[in-house]
Amino acid sequence: MGRYVIRRLLQMIPVFFGATLLIFLMVNVMGDPVQGLCGQRACDPATAAQLRKEFGLDKPVWQQYLTYMGNVFTGDFGTAFNGQPVIELMADAFPVTIRLTLVAIFFEIVIGITLGVITGLRRGRPVDTSVLLLTLVVISVPTFVTGLLLQLLLGVEWGIIKPAVSPAAPLDELIVPGLVLASVSLAYVTRLTRTSIAENARSDYVRTAKAKGLPRRRVITRHLLRNSLIPVVTFIGTDIGALMGGAIVTERIFNIHGVGYQLYQGILRQSTQTVVGFVTVLVLVFLLANLLVDLLYAVLDPRIRYA
Amino acid sequence: MPEPPFDDQGAIAPTGAGGTMDLATEEGGSLEHLPGGPLGTGPEKARSLWSDAWRDLRRNPVFILSALFILFLVTIAIWPSLIASGNPLQCDLAKAQEGSQPGHPFGFNGQGCDVYTRTVYGARTSVTVGVCATLGVALLGCALGGLAGFYGGAPDAVLSRLTDVFFAIPVILGGLVLLSVVQSTTVWPVVGFMVLLGWPQISRIARGSVITAKHNDYVQAARALGASNARMLLRHIAPNAIAPVIVVATIALGTYISLEATLSYLGVGLRPPTVSWGIDISSASPYIRNAPHMLLWPAGALAVTVLAFIMLGDAVRDALDPKLR
Numbered sequence: 001m002g003r004y005v006i007r008r009l010l011q012m013i014p015v016f017f018g019a020t021l022l023i024f025l026m027v028n029v030m031g032d033p034v035q036g037l038c039g040q041r042a043c044d045p046a047t048a049a050q051l052r053k054e055f056g057l058d059k060p061v062w063q064q065y066l067t068y069m070g071n072v073f074t075g076d077f078g079t080a081f082n083g084q085p086v087i088e089l090m091a092d093a094f095p096v097t098i099r100l101t102l103v104a105i106f107f108e109i110v111i112g113i114t115l116g117v118i119t120g121l122r123r124g125r126p127v128d129t130s131v132l133l134l135t136l137v138v139i140s141v142p143t144f145v146t147g148l149l150l151q152l153l154l155g156v157e158w159g160i161i162k163p164a165v166s167p168a169a170p171l172d173e174l175i176v177p178g179l180v181l182a183s184v185s186l187a188y189v190t191r192l193t194r195t196s197i198a199e200n201a202r203s204d205y206v207r208t209a210k211a212k213g214l215p216r217r218r219v220i221t222r223h224l225l226r227n228s229l230i231p232v233v234t235f236i237g238t239d240i241g242a243l244m245g246g247a248i249v250t251e252r253i254f255n256i257h258g259v260g261y262q263l264y265q266g267i268l269r270q271s272t273q274t275v276v277g278f279v280t281v282l283v284l285v286f287l288l289a290n291l292l293v294d295l296l297y298a299v300l301d302p303r304i305r306y307a
Numbered sequence: 308m309p310e311p312p313f314d315d316q317g318a319i320a321p322t323g324a325g326g327t328m329d330l331a332t333e334e335g336g337s338l339e340h341l342p343g344g345p346l347g348t349g350p351e352k353a354r355s356l357w358s359d360a361w362r363d364l365r366r367n368p369v370f371i372l373s374a375l376f377i378l379f380l381v382t383i384a385i386w387p388s389l390i391a392s393g394n395p396l397q398c399d400l401a402k403a404q405e406g407s408q409p410g411h412p413f414g415f416n417g418q419g420c421d422v423y424t425r426t427v428y429g430a431r432t433s434v435t436v437g438v439c440a441t442l443g444v445a446l447l448g449c450a451l452g453g454l455a456g457f458y459g460g461a462p463d464a465v466l467s468r469l470t471d472v473f474f475a476i477p478v479i480l481g482g483l484v485l486l487s488v489v490q491s492t493t494v495w496p497v498v499g500f501m502v503l504l505g506w507p508q509i510s511r512i513a514r515g516s517v518i519t520a521k522h523n524d525y526v527q528a529a530r531a532l533g534a535s536n537a538r539m540l541l542r543h544i545a546p547n548a549i550a551p552v553i554v555v556a557t558i559a560l561g562t563y564i565s566l567e568a569t570l571s572y573l574g575v576g577l578r579p580p581t582v583s584w585g586i587d588i589s590s591a592s593p594y595i596r597n598a599p600h601m602l603l604w605p606a607g608a609l610a611v612t613v614l615a616f617i618m619l620g621d622a623v624r625d626a627l628d629p630k631l632r
Contacts, residue, residue, distance in 0.1 A: 014468055015468060018468065018469070019475040019476055022472060023476065023484070026484045027484055136617060137614070140565070140610045140613035141606070141610045141613075142572075142588075142610075142613075143569070144572045144589075144592075145568075145602070145609075145610070152596060242477060246479055248479055248483070249572070249573065264573075267483050267484060275484060279476070282480070286475050286477075
């Protein structure tokens with residue numbers, strides 16, 4: 001197990017540098033960061049050259065990348081367009097998005113798995129068919145449309161929630177945005193759990209457990225569920241990164257000042273440092289979540305043992 | 308089309324290294340066929356995976372419905388004037404945000420354009436984006452994934468790491484970064500972006516299914532008979548490895564159409580004067596309270612389209628998956 005963890009950590013290193021380099025190149029293609037500092041007007045050439053030298057932008061791209069990564073590992077993510085350190089923006093934004101993501105994952109686990117178990121055990125019945133249809137509808141409507149409609153109905157028409165989330169983003173205001181963020185993944189979790197449960201319900205060990213005379217509840221929770229949830233755990237784990245990246249749409253609809261909001265501002269104002277910094281952290285979160293999923297495998301499935 | 312794989316699996320088990328292959332194949336074959344239906348000795352035994360799948364699909368109402376809808380969609384994407392006589396760019400500001408009227412069943416949008424005409428013409432953009440992105444992703448993904456799976460070794464290791472790199476970048480973020488500088492009014496930047504970030508999904512699947520297929524006996528037999536690598540890949544491996552790619556690509560087509568709308572909502576996707584569902588939904592979103600019809604019609608069209616592609620993919624998967632038979 002220890003050797004496996006080390007090997008996985010070593011494999012992460014090239015992927016991390018590859019992904020961050022790719023983002024770094026994309027952002028450099030994106031535009032001139034100095035122009036962003038001058039606002040709407042064109043930069044005075046002398047000032048531009050001065051700024052370029054100050055930020056090291058006159059050096060080749062690979063050298064800029066190395067300098068940047070060196071700084072990142074000492075905790076220095078550079079400064080945003082308004083002179084605020086990017087790390088301060090992160091300290092404000094990440095807790096909000098992490099809270100939002102946690103709410104979304106909570107919904108995925110509770111609603112998704114419950115619906116999946118119910119439908120998987122009742123394949124072909126009306127409950128199954130209607131839930132399946134519902135998941136298809138949720139998957140095919142884009143998240144931003146779901147979000148806008150829920151905001152209109154719950155927030156504006158019926159006044160159950162506040163249409164916009166306050167800057168502090170307390171947990172209770174994040175319930176509906178979290179549901180919107182989770183919606184598509186929620187449908188996938190339901191379908192995945194359903195397939196997995198239905199497949200395993202016919203397996204020998206479930207028949208044995210029933211034949212031993214175990215109560216139905218125990219057969220389902222201890223035997224069936226534990227074996228069926230392995231693919232679901234994988235999905236939810238890899239989804240963490242996608243949720244945090246996809247939060248940009250939800251955060252825009254509900255005016256949440258999280259990672260997506262800061263990134264959007266960074267891109268609008270061509271603040272290279274903000275964009276690269278936030279994306280670097282997101283990539284790291286994604287890689288760590290994947291590692292965690294692989295390690296969880298061993299706990300959930302004793303057939304998988306790492307040498 | 309080579310024989311279905313279950314025949315040679317049946318042959319491996321009883322004979323081992325030597326033995327009379329003919330007898331074993333017959334035994335293996337008939338044993339395989341015993342549980343389900345009549346003994347497969349007649350001419351129908353030669354049915355391939357594809358003709359089997361087609362038989363299933365023809366009887367599947369979900370498949371028929373979604374295929375008919377997609378056919379309809381493609382038809383109006385090519386000839387939108389068949390069902391919409393107006394011009395999507397001809398607008399009358401005096402009628403802005405007005406509801407349904409005779410001759411204008413879906414009402415008017417914020418600029419006073421006819422929502423029905425724009426929704427019909429929007430199909431062309433969405434279908435173009437979906438089809439082109441899927442074709443690009445499938446070609447690139449199959450080529451890279453297939454070659455990596457077939458040759459293995461160092462190219463395979465490099466490609467696998469490269470796939471990981473692309474997977475680690477959130478799609479919408481990549482779109483915001485890359486597309487925010489593009490000032491084009493065509494669909495090509497969006498399509499190019501989708502191909503750039505989408506190919507790893509297909510290449511992973513193609514790689515896996517090529518690796519499974521290349522160990523089959525008929526591939527080894529072709530190698531023993533002196534077939535070239537290209538012949539083995541194209542003639543023997545590809546037809547048996549393509550099924551999962553087709554399923555995933557069909558479903559992905561729907562998600563690309565949806566992604567285009569999301570990017571347009573964020574302001575980095577397609578740009579006017581292109582007529583697209585995504586642009587119409589996003590320009591209607593500030594007025595959703597007073598004039599919801601401006602948003603609901605294009606959003607409905609988009610949702611039904613995505614749904615049709617997902618259901619088509621699901622039906623094809625069920626038909627191609629022998630485990631479910």
